[in-house]
Amino acid sequence: MRLFRFLLIGILFGVVMTKSEAVSWFRIQEMFRFQSFHMYGIIGVAVVAGVLIHFLIKRGQFKNISGEAIQFADKPKTYTASIIGGTLFGLGWAMTGACPGPLYTLVGQGNWIVLVVIGSALLGALTYGILRPKLPH
Amino acid sequence: MIEFISQPWHWSISGAMIALVMFLLIYSGERFGVSSSFRAICSAGGAGRIADYFNYNWKKHDWLLTFIVGAAIGGAIAVTLLASPDPVQISAATQADLEGLGIAVPKNTDQGMGFIPHDLFNFETLTTLKGLILMVLGGFLIGFGTRYAGGCTSGHAITGLSNLQIPSLIAVIGFFIGGLLMTFVLLPFILSL
Numbered sequence: 001m002r003l004f005r006f007l008l009i010g011i012l013f014g015v016v017m018t019k020s021e022a023v024s025w026f027r028i029q030e031m032f033r034f035q036s037f038h039m040y041g042i043i044g045v046a047v048v049a050g051v052l053i054h055f056l057i058k059r060g061q062f063k064n065i066s067g068e069a070i071q072f073a074d075k076p077k078t079y080t081a082s083i084i085g086g087t088l089f090g091l092g093w094a095m096t097g098a099c100p101g102p103l104y105t106l107v108g109q110g111n112w113i114v115l116v117v118i119g120s121a122l123l124g125a126l127t128y129g130i131l132r133p134k135l136p137h
Numbered sequence: 138m139i140e141f142i143s144q145p146w147h148w149s150i151s152g153a154m155i156a157l158v159m160f161l162l163i164y165s166g167e168r169f170g171v172s173s174s175f176r177a178i179c180s181a182g183g184a185g186r187i188a189d190y191f192n193y194n195w196k197k198h199d200w201l202l203t204f205i206v207g208a209a210i211g212g213a214i215a216v217t218l219l220a221s222p223d224p225v226q227i228s229a230a231t232q233a234d235l236e237g238l239g240i241a242v243p244k245n246t247d248q249g250m251g252f253i254p255h256d257l258f259n260f261e262t263l264t265t266l267k268g269l270i271l272m273v274l275g276g277f278l279i280g281f282g283t284r285y286a287g288g289c290t291s292g293h294a295i296t297g298l299s300n301l302q303i304p305s306l307i308a309v310i311g312f313f314i315g316g317l318l319m320t321f322v323l324l325p326f327i328l329s330l
Contacts, residue, residue, distance in 0.1 A: 010207015045152025086311020
């Protein structure tokens with residue numbers, strides 16, 4: 001039952017990613033070429049609404065579905081990892097036109113070739129895990 | 138109603154719906170961050186034997202693994218029951234730029250929905266240098282980069298920025314450094330191979 005809820009939220013996410021066209025390689029190209037407001041509008045509205053959500057939750061001390069107070073963890077202050085890892089991901093994002101969420105949605109749409117991209121991403125994550133002790137963070 | 142939601146959604150609706158997804162995950166006791174699924178899958182596959190990074194209780198990410206299955210099902214529903222009548226309509230400027238690089242932009246649904254560039258990403262091009270670089274190296278960089286940065290578009294750009302996290306702002310700046318470098322410098326070269 002607990003997991004079923006996440007399945008439903010995931011389905012909503014997959015529908016939103018597709019209908020917003022955020023899964024589109026062409027939209028991502030358009031974004032990086034600054035030729036349309038579309039993707040900036042999506043991310044901008046999501047962030048502004050998200051700031052409001054975080055603000056209201058922190059002020060109101062809302063409880064989650066299990067009755068626990070909602071708390072937010074800070075991201076670790078590993079700035080070097082943020083900039084290097086972020087740049088490497090940006091290169092991959094512009095190549096494949098997809099970030100991790102849309103990769104799964106694209107496969108669900110029947111684009112089986114994207115399984116190759118997911119397989120490579122897993123290999124990339126594995127490589128990071130192996131090299132992690134040697135990398136600057 | 139079905140016809141109405143079958144149209145591509147306006148960016149403001151789309152953005153609000155993504156915030157809703159984030160809220161539902163927070164309310165359900167978790168957080169919005171998809172790239173952690175790569176770590177969970179590697180760990181479930183036994184990667185803990187070769188790297189400590191994967192020695193964690195991946196079962197606490199069972200919700201995320203369920204979520205990504207949902208994300209795939211949602212994609213299937215959106216292109217069948219809620220299919221748009223037309224392919225993605227990108228700006229004329231982008232269309233001209235891409236056609237200049239030799240990439241066909243679908244004009245009708247017979248040529249594709251405009252989600253992936255089919256003449257560039259398919260099992261035949263996978264054996265070409267260009268296809269190998271774009272799909273295999275591209276995917277590798279997504280996995281390596283997001284785990285190094287500790288998040289992707291959902292974890293850093295949406296969740297992190299909306300929780301005013303400086304590391305996330307830096308990561309998003311990185312996303313654009315990489316994305317712009319690829320789009321304007323490297324991609325034209327890769328496509329010429």
